[in-house]
Amino acid sequence: MKPNVLFLCTGNSCRSQMAEGFLRHMAGDRFDAHSAGTNPTTVNPMAVAVMREKGIDISQHRSKNAAEYLGQHFRYIVTVCDHANEHCPIFPGPSIRLHWSFPDPAAATGTEEERLPVFRSVRDAIEAKIREFVSSGQK
Numbered sequence: 727m728k729p730n731v732l733f734l735c736t737g738n739s740c741r742s743q744m745a746e747g748f749l750r751h752m753a754g755d756r757f758d759a760h761s762a763g764t765n766p767t768t769v770n771p772m773a774v775a776v777m778r779e780k781g782i783d784i785s786q787h788r789s790k791n792a793a794e795y796l797g798q799h800f801r802y803i804v805t806v807c808d809h810a811n812e813h814c815p816i817f818p819g820p821s822i823r824l825h826w827s828f829p830d831p832a833a834a835t836g837t838e839e840e841r842l843p844v845f846r847s848v849r850d851a852i853e854a855k856i857r858e859f860v861s862s863g864q865k
Contacts, residue, residue: 728758729801732817734810738763738789740773741806741828744849747777747784748856756860760800762792764813770832776845780853806852826855 731749733742742761749759766789777784792815799819804826805811811825828851834844 728756730758730760730799731802731804732792732795732800733759733761734764734792734803734805734814735761735807736763736765736809736830737767737832738791739767739770740831740845741848741852742810743769743773743784743787743789744777744852745804745806745826745856746787747782748853749860751780751782752856753860760790760795761787762790762795764792764810764815766791772831772838772841772845773849776842776849779846780849826852828852 733745735742738761742763746759746761749757768789769784769787774785796815796817798817800817800821802824803814803817803821804824805814806826806828807830808827811827814823828848831841831845831848834841
């Protein structure tokens with residue numbers, strides 16, 4: 727059985743969705759990736775667009791409330807923003823909690839052309855962290 731990984735952020739609209747997409751893409755044969763939010767909204771279209779640039783389709787993902795997963799056990803619970811780290815619910819069983827703080831690309835202002843580099847920067851930082859996680863031999 728593959729270890730479950732839950733990525734948590736506030737809105738489950740960008741950062742946690744990208745992390746889930748990257749882990750499924752890089753190591754879906756080794757991990758069962760999920761994402762949720764402490765206050766879910768909708769998947770951000772710009773997150774979908776920048777992930778598509780990497781060949782990863784998250785267009786069918788939906789924002790989920792962390793409460794949907796409260797009865798499940800996760801080997802890894804990864805908070806990807808400070809708010810989620812401070813408000814992370816308690817999940818049953820022993821888990822390894824990791825905190826990776828990324829800025830919220832949805833908070834970027836300006837035109838789409840001005841916001842895209844922010845989304846790409848956060849996406850690339852998440853990709854690097856997922857690569858590190860996968861290559862570290864986590865099981």
